[in-house]
Amino acid sequence: MTQPLTDIIWLHDDLRVADNLLLHFASPPEAMLVVYVLDERKLAPWHPDDEGMRLGPARIRFLWQSVMELRGQLLRLGSDLLVKIGSPADEMAALCQALRPRRVRVSHSPCADEAADIDALRAQLSAGTELDVIDNNTLIDAGSLPFAWQEWPGSFSAFRRRVEKDNEIPAPLAAPVTLPPWPDDASRGFPPLQHLCRESANWQADPRGEFDYGGGEAAGHARLQDYLWAHEAIGEQAGPAYYKQTRNGLAGADFSTRFSAWLSRGCLSPRQVHQAVKDWEASHGQCESSYWITFELLWRDYFHHAAELDGAGLFGRRALPPLNDAFNAWRAGRTGIPFIDAAMIELSSTGFLSNRARQNVASYLVKDLKVDWRLGAAWFEHCLIDFDAPSNWGNWRYVGGTGRDPRRNRYFNVLGQADRYDPAGHYVARWLPALVDLPADQRHRPWQKAPEHFARPLAEPYD
Ligand SMILES: Cc1cc2nc3c(=O)[nH]c(=O)nc-3n(C[C@H](O)[C@H](O)[C@H](O)COP(=O)(O)OP(=O)(O)OC[C@H]3O[C@@H](n4cnc5c(N)ncnc54)[C@H](O)[C@@H]3O)c2cc1C
Missing domain, CATH: 1.25.40.80 (Serine Threonine Protein Phosphatase 5, Tetratricopeptide repeat)
Known part of the structure:
Protein backbone atom coordinates (compact mmCIF):
# COMPACT_ATOMS: atom_id res chain seq x y z
CA MET A 1 0.00 0.00 0.00
CA THR A 2 1.34 3.46 -0.86
CA GLN A 3 1.79 6.03 1.90
CA PRO A 4 -0.81 8.86 1.80
CA LEU A 5 0.61 12.30 0.95
CA THR A 6 0.90 13.88 4.36
CA ASP A 7 1.68 17.47 5.35
CA ILE A 8 2.82 18.52 8.80
CA ILE A 9 1.80 22.00 9.88
CA TRP A 10 4.24 23.28 12.50
CA LEU A 11 2.68 26.08 14.50
CA HIS A 12 4.40 28.79 16.54
CA ASP A 13 2.90 32.24 17.11
CA ASP A 14 0.22 31.67 14.46
CA LEU A 15 -2.48 30.11 16.65
CA ARG A 16 -5.50 30.77 14.42
CA VAL A 17 -7.43 29.10 11.63
CA ALA A 18 -8.53 32.27 9.76
CA ASP A 19 -5.93 34.14 7.70
CA ASN A 20 -3.43 31.40 8.38
CA LEU A 21 -1.56 30.68 5.16
CA LEU A 22 -0.29 27.39 6.56
CA LEU A 23 -3.84 26.02 6.29
CA HIS A 24 -4.46 27.07 2.66
CA PHE A 25 -3.29 24.73 -0.09
CA ALA A 26 -2.92 24.86 -3.85
CA SER A 27 -3.03 21.05 -3.74
CA PRO A 28 -4.33 19.74 -0.41
CA PRO A 29 -2.52 16.79 1.14
CA GLU A 30 -4.37 13.50 1.68
CA ALA A 31 -3.62 13.70 5.41
CA MET A 32 -2.41 16.50 7.65
CA LEU A 33 -0.97 16.66 11.15
CA VAL A 34 -0.93 19.98 13.02
CA VAL A 35 1.57 20.29 15.84
CA TYR A 36 2.56 22.91 18.40
CA VAL A 37 5.79 22.30 20.32
CA LEU A 38 6.21 24.33 23.46
CA ASP A 39 9.90 25.12 23.43
CA GLU A 40 11.48 23.81 26.64
CA ARG A 41 14.00 26.69 26.53
CA LYS A 42 11.10 28.97 27.49
CA LEU A 43 10.61 26.97 30.68
CA ALA A 44 14.17 27.73 31.84
CA PRO A 45 14.69 30.51 34.43
CA TRP A 46 14.44 33.98 32.92
CA HIS A 47 17.69 34.79 34.76
CA PRO A 48 20.32 32.52 36.38
CA ASP A 49 19.77 34.26 39.77
CA ASP A 50 15.99 33.73 39.80
CA GLU A 51 13.62 30.77 39.68
CA GLY A 52 10.78 32.18 37.55
CA MET A 53 10.55 30.79 34.04
CA ARG A 54 11.04 32.89 30.91
CA LEU A 55 7.43 32.06 30.21
CA GLY A 56 5.83 33.59 33.31
CA PRO A 57 2.45 32.45 34.70
CA ALA A 58 0.33 35.10 32.95
CA ARG A 59 1.92 34.21 29.63
CA ILE A 60 1.53 30.46 30.05
CA ARG A 61 -2.09 30.83 30.95
CA PHE A 62 -2.90 32.92 27.87
CA LEU A 63 -0.86 30.62 25.66
CA TRP A 64 -2.60 27.49 26.93
CA GLN A 65 -6.03 29.03 26.50
CA SER A 66 -5.06 29.92 22.93
CA VAL A 67 -3.75 26.45 22.15
CA MET A 68 -6.79 24.75 23.70
CA GLU A 69 -9.19 26.88 21.72
CA LEU A 70 -7.29 26.25 18.53
CA ARG A 71 -7.55 22.52 19.11
CA GLY A 72 -11.33 22.87 19.37
CA GLN A 73 -11.45 24.84 16.10
CA LEU A 74 -9.28 22.30 14.30
CA LEU A 75 -11.39 19.39 15.56
CA ARG A 76 -14.50 21.12 14.21
CA LEU A 77 -12.80 21.35 10.80
CA GLY A 78 -11.98 17.65 10.77
CA SER A 79 -8.41 17.92 12.03
CA ASP A 80 -6.76 18.01 15.47
CA LEU A 81 -3.78 19.54 17.26
CA LEU A 82 -0.90 17.58 18.73
CA VAL A 83 0.83 19.48 21.53
CA LYS A 84 4.29 18.60 22.74
CA ILE A 85 6.79 20.05 25.16
CA GLY A 86 10.47 19.75 24.31
CA SER A 87 13.07 20.78 21.79
CA PRO A 88 11.10 21.93 18.73
CA ALA A 89 13.73 20.82 16.21
CA ASP A 90 14.10 17.36 17.82
CA GLU A 91 10.36 16.80 18.24
CA MET A 92 9.78 17.80 14.64
CA ALA A 93 12.59 15.60 13.38
CA ALA A 94 11.09 12.62 15.26
CA LEU A 95 7.63 13.28 13.78
CA CYS A 96 9.08 13.52 10.28
CA GLN A 97 10.96 10.30 10.81
CA ALA A 98 7.74 8.55 11.82
CA LEU A 99 5.36 10.03 9.24
CA ARG A 100 7.62 10.62 6.23
CA PRO A 101 5.56 13.68 5.14
CA ARG A 102 5.77 15.13 1.66
CA ARG A 103 5.98 18.58 3.20
CA VAL A 104 6.39 20.52 6.45
CA ARG A 105 4.85 23.99 6.49
CA VAL A 106 5.93 26.59 9.02
CA SER A 107 5.60 30.37 9.41
CA HIS A 108 8.71 32.38 8.81
CA SER A 109 10.14 33.73 12.08
CA PRO A 110 12.43 36.73 12.36
CA CYS A 111 13.75 35.47 15.72
CA ALA A 112 17.11 33.76 16.00
CA ASP A 113 16.05 30.69 18.07
CA GLU A 114 13.04 29.86 15.91
CA ALA A 115 14.97 30.46 12.68
CA ALA A 116 17.74 28.17 13.99
CA ASP A 117 15.14 25.46 14.78
CA ILE A 118 13.83 25.66 11.24
CA ASP A 119 17.36 25.38 9.87
CA ALA A 120 18.09 22.44 12.21
CA LEU A 121 15.01 20.60 10.95
CA ARG A 122 15.88 21.34 7.32
CA ALA A 123 19.28 19.73 7.86
CA GLN A 124 17.64 16.54 9.15
CA LEU A 125 14.85 16.09 6.60
CA SER A 126 15.02 13.20 4.20
CA ALA A 127 15.14 13.91 0.47
CA GLY A 128 11.43 13.24 -0.02
CA THR A 129 10.26 15.98 2.37
CA GLU A 130 10.00 19.66 1.43
CA LEU A 131 10.10 22.46 3.97
CA ASP A 132 7.88 25.45 3.15
CA VAL A 133 8.66 28.55 5.20
CA ILE A 134 5.81 31.01 4.72
CA ASP A 135 5.46 34.70 5.62
CA ASN A 136 2.35 34.67 7.78
CA ASN A 137 2.44 37.21 10.59
CA THR A 138 3.12 40.73 9.30
CA ILE A 169 -1.60 45.49 2.50
CA PRO A 170 -3.14 42.17 1.37
CA ALA A 171 -6.67 41.32 2.52
CA PRO A 172 -6.88 38.55 5.14
CA LEU A 173 -8.02 35.07 4.13
CA ALA A 174 -11.18 33.47 5.48
CA ALA A 175 -10.91 30.34 7.61
CA PRO A 176 -11.02 27.04 5.68
CA VAL A 177 -14.38 25.23 5.90
CA THR A 178 -12.78 21.82 6.19
CA LEU A 179 -9.29 20.42 6.60
CA PRO A 180 -7.57 17.20 5.49
CA PRO A 181 -7.98 14.27 7.92
CA TRP A 182 -5.50 13.29 10.60
CA PRO A 183 -2.93 10.72 9.44
CA ASP A 184 -3.83 7.13 10.40
CA ASP A 185 -2.03 5.99 13.53
CA ALA A 186 -0.46 9.40 14.19
CA SER A 187 -0.44 10.28 17.85
CA ARG A 188 -2.73 12.89 19.41
CA GLY A 189 -2.38 14.55 22.78
CA PHE A 190 -2.33 17.64 24.89
CA PRO A 191 -0.41 17.94 28.18
CA PRO A 192 -2.52 19.58 30.91
CA LEU A 193 -1.46 22.99 32.16
CA GLN A 194 -0.91 21.72 35.72
CA HIS A 195 2.00 19.63 34.45
CA LEU A 196 3.71 22.75 33.25
CA CYS A 197 3.20 25.07 36.12
CA ARG A 198 0.59 24.88 38.86
CA GLU A 199 0.98 28.61 39.48
CA SER A 200 -0.21 29.34 35.92
CA ALA A 201 -3.34 27.23 36.23
CA ASN A 202 -4.45 29.34 39.18
CA TRP A 203 -3.13 32.69 37.99
CA GLN A 204 -5.69 35.51 37.88
CA ALA A 205 -5.15 39.08 36.74
CA ASP A 206 -5.52 41.69 39.48
CA PRO A 207 -8.98 43.28 38.94
CA ARG A 208 -7.44 46.75 39.30
CA GLY A 209 -6.15 46.24 35.75
CA GLU A 210 -9.82 46.34 34.60
CA PHE A 211 -9.18 43.84 31.84
CA ASP A 212 -9.20 40.08 31.77
CA TYR A 213 -7.31 38.65 28.81
CA GLY A 214 -8.67 35.34 27.56
CA GLY A 215 -6.49 33.55 25.04
CA GLY A 216 -7.69 32.26 21.68
CA ALA A 312 20.94 37.21 17.79
CA GLY A 313 22.10 40.84 18.22
CA LEU A 314 18.47 41.74 18.97
CA PHE A 315 19.04 40.33 22.46
CA GLY A 316 22.28 42.21 23.04
CA ARG A 317 24.58 39.24 22.33
CA ARG A 318 26.29 39.00 25.75
CA ALA A 319 25.02 36.98 28.73
CA LEU A 320 22.71 38.84 31.12
CA PRO A 321 24.56 40.64 33.94
CA PRO A 322 23.84 39.58 37.57
CA LEU A 323 20.75 40.99 39.28
CA ASN A 324 21.49 44.01 41.48
CA ASP A 325 19.66 46.00 44.18
CA ALA A 326 18.50 48.77 41.88
CA PHE A 327 17.02 46.28 39.43
CA ASN A 328 15.34 44.28 42.20
CA ALA A 329 13.78 47.44 43.63
CA TRP A 330 12.55 48.41 40.16
CA ARG A 331 10.93 45.07 39.39
CA ALA A 332 9.29 44.86 42.82
CA GLY A 333 7.89 48.42 42.58
CA ARG A 334 10.07 49.79 45.38
CA THR A 335 12.06 52.61 43.75
CA GLY A 336 10.27 55.33 45.75
CA ILE A 337 8.94 57.01 42.56
CA PRO A 338 5.20 56.22 42.70
CA PHE A 339 4.73 56.53 38.93
CA ILE A 340 7.34 53.81 38.37
CA ASP A 341 6.35 51.63 41.31
CA ALA A 342 2.65 51.65 40.39
CA ALA A 343 3.50 50.55 36.85
CA MET A 344 5.82 47.76 37.95
CA ILE A 345 3.19 46.42 40.35
CA GLU A 346 0.60 46.59 37.58
CA LEU A 347 2.94 44.69 35.26
CA SER A 348 3.63 41.84 37.65
CA SER A 349 0.03 41.51 38.79
CA THR A 350 -1.76 41.82 35.44
CA GLY A 351 0.80 40.93 32.75
CA PHE A 352 0.05 44.19 30.93
CA LEU A 353 1.24 47.78 30.92
CA SER A 354 0.26 50.72 28.73
CA ASN A 355 2.76 51.89 26.15
CA ARG A 356 3.22 55.16 28.06
CA ALA A 357 4.08 53.32 31.26
CA ARG A 358 6.39 50.89 29.41
CA GLN A 359 8.37 53.79 28.04
CA ASN A 360 8.65 55.47 31.44
CA VAL A 361 9.69 52.43 33.45
CA ALA A 362 12.21 51.45 30.77
CA SER A 363 13.72 54.94 30.66
CA TYR A 364 13.88 55.14 34.46
CA LEU A 365 15.65 51.78 34.75
CA VAL A 366 18.24 52.56 32.13
CA LYS A 367 18.75 56.32 32.33
CA ASP A 368 18.12 57.08 36.02
CA LEU A 369 19.03 53.82 37.76
CA LYS A 370 21.78 53.08 35.20
CA VAL A 371 20.87 49.38 34.96
CA ASP A 372 21.65 47.31 31.85
CA TRP A 373 18.61 47.48 29.53
CA ARG A 374 18.75 43.73 28.88
CA LEU A 375 17.67 42.95 32.45
CA GLY A 376 14.58 45.10 31.92
CA ALA A 377 13.84 43.41 28.60
CA ALA A 378 14.24 39.94 30.14
CA TRP A 379 11.91 40.83 33.03
CA PHE A 380 9.30 42.13 30.57
CA GLU A 381 9.69 38.87 28.65
CA HIS A 382 8.82 36.94 31.82
CA CYS A 383 5.81 39.13 32.69
CA LEU A 384 4.10 40.40 29.54
CA ILE A 385 1.03 38.53 28.28
CA ASP A 386 1.68 40.21 24.92
CA PHE A 387 5.40 39.38 24.86
CA ASP A 388 6.63 39.51 21.30
CA ALA A 389 10.40 39.19 20.91
CA PRO A 390 10.90 41.70 18.07
CA SER A 391 8.61 44.33 19.67
CA ASN A 392 9.92 43.87 23.20
CA TRP A 393 13.63 43.58 22.57
CA GLY A 394 13.39 46.08 19.70
CA ASN A 395 11.74 48.74 21.90
CA TRP A 396 14.18 48.04 24.73
CA ARG A 397 17.13 48.40 22.40
CA TYR A 398 16.01 51.93 21.69
CA VAL A 399 15.90 52.72 25.37
CA GLY A 400 19.33 51.13 25.76
CA GLY A 401 20.64 53.42 23.04
CA THR A 402 21.33 50.63 20.53
CA GLY A 403 18.19 50.92 18.39
CA ARG A 404 18.35 51.42 14.65
CA ASP A 405 16.78 54.90 14.78
CA PRO A 406 18.72 57.18 17.17
CA ARG A 407 15.83 59.67 17.39
CA ARG A 408 13.81 57.13 19.36
CA ASN A 409 16.38 57.08 22.14
CA ARG A 410 14.62 59.62 24.35
CA TYR A 411 15.03 60.37 28.03
CA PHE A 412 11.75 60.54 29.93
CA ASN A 413 11.57 62.81 32.95
CA VAL A 414 9.24 60.49 34.81
CA LEU A 415 8.01 63.11 37.30
CA GLY A 416 7.08 65.43 34.44
CA GLN A 417 5.39 62.49 32.71
CA ALA A 418 3.50 61.60 35.90
CA ASP A 419 2.20 65.19 36.21
CA ARG A 420 1.15 65.19 32.59
CA TYR A 421 -0.46 61.78 32.23
CA ASP A 422 -1.74 61.24 35.77
CA PRO A 423 -2.50 64.79 36.96
CA ALA A 424 -4.82 63.78 39.80
CA GLY A 425 -2.64 60.85 40.90
CA HIS A 426 -5.49 58.36 40.36
CA TYR A 427 -3.24 55.84 38.63
CA VAL A 428 -0.57 55.78 41.32
CA ALA A 429 -3.14 55.63 44.14
CA ARG A 430 -4.86 52.68 42.44
CA TRP A 431 -1.70 50.56 42.69
CA LEU A 432 -0.17 52.09 45.83
CA PRO A 433 -2.92 52.35 48.46
CA ALA A 434 -0.56 54.20 50.86
CA LEU A 435 -1.02 57.26 48.62
CA VAL A 436 -4.80 57.33 48.70
CA ASP A 437 -4.99 59.72 51.64
CA LEU A 438 -2.49 62.19 50.20
CA PRO A 439 -3.79 65.19 48.25
CA ALA A 440 -3.43 64.85 44.48
CA ASP A 441 -0.55 67.34 44.26
CA GLN A 442 1.57 65.25 46.66
CA ARG A 443 1.00 61.79 45.25
CA HIS A 444 3.86 61.85 42.75
CA ARG A 445 6.43 63.26 45.23
CA PRO A 446 5.30 61.93 48.62
CA TRP A 447 8.82 62.04 50.12
CA GLN A 448 8.86 65.84 49.82
CA LYS A 449 5.78 66.54 51.98
CA ALA A 450 5.74 63.47 54.20
CA PRO A 451 9.40 62.38 54.59
CA GLU A 452 8.58 60.54 57.82
CA HIS A 453 6.39 58.06 55.88
CA PHE A 454 7.93 57.99 52.40
CA ALA A 455 11.62 57.35 51.73
CA ARG A 456 13.52 59.37 49.14
CA PRO A 457 13.56 57.60 45.78
CA LEU A 458 16.54 55.53 44.72
CA ALA A 459 17.24 58.04 41.98
CA GLU A 460 15.50 61.34 41.40
CA PRO A 461 14.96 61.92 37.70
CA TYR A 462 17.34 64.45 36.22
CA ASP A 463 16.26 67.19 33.80
C1 LIG B 1 9.92 48.77 26.53
C2 LIG B 1 8.76 48.32 25.67
C3 LIG B 1 8.49 46.97 25.52
C4 LIG B 1 7.44 46.54 24.69
N1 LIG B 1 7.18 45.20 24.57
C5 LIG B 1 6.20 44.79 23.72
C6 LIG B 1 5.92 43.40 23.55
O1 LIG B 1 6.58 42.51 24.11
N2 LIG B 1 4.87 43.06 22.74
C7 LIG B 1 4.12 43.98 22.08
O2 LIG B 1 3.18 43.61 21.37
N3 LIG B 1 4.38 45.29 22.20
C8 LIG B 1 5.39 45.73 23.01
N4 LIG B 1 5.62 47.07 23.15
C9 LIG B 1 4.89 48.03 22.30
C10 LIG B 1 3.60 48.61 22.93
O3 LIG B 1 3.85 49.12 24.20
C11 LIG B 1 2.48 47.58 23.00
O4 LIG B 1 2.30 46.97 21.72
C12 LIG B 1 1.15 48.20 23.38
O5 LIG B 1 1.27 48.90 24.60
C13 LIG B 1 0.11 47.10 23.50
O6 LIG B 1 -1.15 47.63 23.84
P1 LIG B 1 -2.27 47.80 22.73
O7 LIG B 1 -2.48 46.54 21.99
O8 LIG B 1 -3.44 48.39 23.40
O9 LIG B 1 -1.58 48.86 21.76
P2 LIG B 1 -2.21 49.94 20.78
O10 LIG B 1 -1.72 51.27 21.19
O11 LIG B 1 -3.66 49.80 20.67
O12 LIG B 1 -1.51 49.61 19.38
C14 LIG B 1 -2.10 48.72 18.41
C15 LIG B 1 -1.07 47.66 18.07
O13 LIG B 1 0.06 48.25 17.44
C16 LIG B 1 1.25 47.56 17.82
N5 LIG B 1 2.15 48.49 18.52
C17 LIG B 1 1.82 49.63 19.16
N6 LIG B 1 2.92 50.26 19.64
C18 LIG B 1 3.97 49.48 19.27
C19 LIG B 1 5.39 49.60 19.45
N7 LIG B 1 5.96 50.64 20.09
N8 LIG B 1 6.18 48.60 19.01
C20 LIG B 1 5.65 47.53 18.35
N9 LIG B 1 4.31 47.40 18.12
C21 LIG B 1 3.50 48.35 18.57
C22 LIG B 1 0.82 46.43 18.76
O14 LIG B 1 0.68 45.26 17.99
C23 LIG B 1 -0.53 46.92 19.28
O15 LIG B 1 -1.38 45.88 19.68
C24 LIG B 1 6.67 47.52 23.99
C25 LIG B 1 6.95 48.87 24.16
C26 LIG B 1 7.99 49.28 25.00
C27 LIG B 1 8.25 50.76 25.15
Missing part, protein backbone atom coordinates in the same frame (compact mmCIF):
# COMPACT_ATOMS: atom_id res chain seq x y z
CA LEU A 139 1.17 43.29 7.29
CA ILE A 140 3.82 43.25 4.57
CA ASP A 141 5.78 40.08 3.75
CA ALA A 142 9.55 40.37 4.04
CA GLY A 143 9.81 39.46 0.35
CA SER A 144 7.50 42.31 -0.67
CA LEU A 145 9.35 45.11 1.11
CA PRO A 146 10.20 47.81 -1.44
CA PHE A 147 13.92 47.85 -0.63
CA ALA A 148 16.74 45.33 -0.26
CA TRP A 149 18.01 44.43 3.22
CA GLN A 150 21.23 46.35 2.62
CA GLU A 151 19.14 49.46 1.86
CA TRP A 152 17.23 49.23 5.14
CA PRO A 153 15.82 52.72 5.89
CA GLY A 154 17.59 54.72 8.58
CA SER A 155 14.44 55.40 10.62
CA PHE A 156 10.95 54.09 11.25
CA SER A 157 9.50 57.15 9.47
CA ALA A 158 11.49 56.39 6.32
CA PHE A 159 10.41 52.72 6.51
CA ARG A 160 6.75 53.68 6.91
CA ARG A 161 6.79 56.24 4.09
CA ARG A 162 8.29 53.73 1.63
CA VAL A 163 5.91 50.96 2.61
CA GLU A 164 2.86 53.23 2.52
CA LYS A 165 3.85 54.50 -0.93
CA ASP A 166 4.84 51.18 -2.54
CA ASN A 167 2.91 48.39 -0.81
CA GLU A 168 -0.71 47.33 -0.70
CA GLU A 217 -8.97 33.33 18.30
CA ALA A 218 -12.60 33.82 19.36
CA ALA A 219 -11.66 36.09 22.26
CA GLY A 220 -9.34 38.05 19.94
CA HIS A 221 -12.15 38.61 17.43
CA ALA A 222 -14.57 39.51 20.20
CA ARG A 223 -12.12 42.19 21.38
CA LEU A 224 -11.65 43.43 17.82
CA GLN A 225 -15.39 43.85 17.36
CA ASP A 226 -15.88 45.33 20.77
CA TYR A 227 -13.10 47.92 20.47
CA LEU A 228 -14.10 48.99 16.96
CA TRP A 229 -17.89 48.97 17.18
CA ALA A 230 -19.21 48.92 20.75
CA HIS A 231 -18.30 52.37 22.09
CA GLU A 232 -20.23 54.53 19.69
CA ALA A 233 -23.46 52.65 20.36
CA ILE A 234 -23.33 53.65 24.01
CA GLY A 235 -21.94 57.16 23.39
CA GLU A 236 -18.46 56.53 24.84
CA GLN A 237 -15.48 58.56 23.68
CA ALA A 238 -13.31 55.53 22.92
CA GLY A 239 -12.60 53.29 19.94
CA PRO A 240 -11.05 54.17 16.58
CA ALA A 241 -12.53 57.68 16.35
CA TYR A 242 -10.68 58.59 19.56
CA TYR A 243 -7.68 56.24 19.50
CA LYS A 244 -5.07 58.92 18.86
CA GLN A 245 -6.34 60.99 21.80
CA THR A 246 -6.72 58.12 24.24
CA ARG A 247 -3.75 55.87 23.39
CA ASN A 248 -1.45 57.51 25.93
CA GLY A 249 -3.79 56.60 28.77
CA LEU A 250 -2.67 54.51 31.73
CA ALA A 251 -5.74 52.82 33.15
CA GLY A 252 -9.02 51.31 32.00
CA ALA A 253 -10.04 48.76 29.40
CA ASP A 254 -10.33 50.96 26.34
CA PHE A 255 -7.68 53.69 26.20
CA SER A 256 -5.90 51.59 23.58
CA THR A 257 -6.94 48.61 21.49
CA ARG A 258 -5.44 45.88 23.70
CA PHE A 259 -4.98 43.74 20.56
CA SER A 260 -1.32 43.04 21.32
CA ALA A 261 -1.72 39.79 23.29
CA TRP A 262 -3.74 38.16 20.48
CA LEU A 263 -1.41 39.55 17.82
CA SER A 264 1.61 38.26 19.69
CA ARG A 265 0.37 34.68 19.85
CA GLY A 266 -1.07 34.97 16.36
CA CYS A 267 -4.70 34.48 17.47
CA LEU A 268 -5.32 37.61 15.40
CA SER A 269 -3.30 38.54 12.33
CA PRO A 270 -2.30 42.15 11.70
CA ARG A 271 -4.05 41.97 8.33
CA GLN A 272 -7.31 41.06 10.06
CA VAL A 273 -6.95 44.10 12.30
CA HIS A 274 -6.10 46.31 9.32
CA GLN A 275 -9.12 45.01 7.39
CA ALA A 276 -11.42 45.51 10.38
CA VAL A 277 -10.23 49.12 10.70
CA LYS A 278 -10.85 49.63 6.96
CA ASP A 279 -14.38 48.23 7.38
CA TRP A 280 -14.95 50.66 10.23
CA GLU A 281 -13.62 53.50 8.08
CA ALA A 282 -15.91 52.47 5.20
CA SER A 283 -18.91 53.18 7.39
CA HIS A 284 -17.54 56.12 9.44
CA GLY A 285 -15.01 57.73 7.11
CA GLN A 286 -11.26 57.63 7.61
CA CYS A 287 -9.81 59.93 10.25
CA GLU A 288 -6.34 60.51 11.62
CA SER A 289 -7.26 58.57 14.73
CA SER A 290 -8.39 55.40 12.95
CA TYR A 291 -5.36 55.61 10.62
CA TRP A 292 -3.15 55.69 13.71
CA ILE A 293 -4.02 52.08 14.54
CA THR A 294 -2.47 51.01 11.24
CA PHE A 295 0.42 53.38 11.93
CA GLU A 296 1.12 51.48 15.17
CA LEU A 297 0.80 48.13 13.40
CA LEU A 298 3.51 49.36 11.04
CA TRP A 299 5.74 49.81 14.09
CA ARG A 300 5.16 46.16 14.79
CA ASP A 301 6.07 45.28 11.19
CA TYR A 302 9.14 47.49 11.42
CA PHE A 303 10.40 45.66 14.52
CA HIS A 304 9.65 42.24 13.00
CA HIS A 305 11.58 42.96 9.82
CA ALA A 306 14.42 44.74 11.65
CA ALA A 307 14.77 41.68 13.94
CA GLU A 308 15.69 39.72 10.85
CA LEU A 309 18.63 42.02 10.26
CA ASP A 310 19.64 42.00 13.91
CA GLY A 311 19.66 38.21 14.36
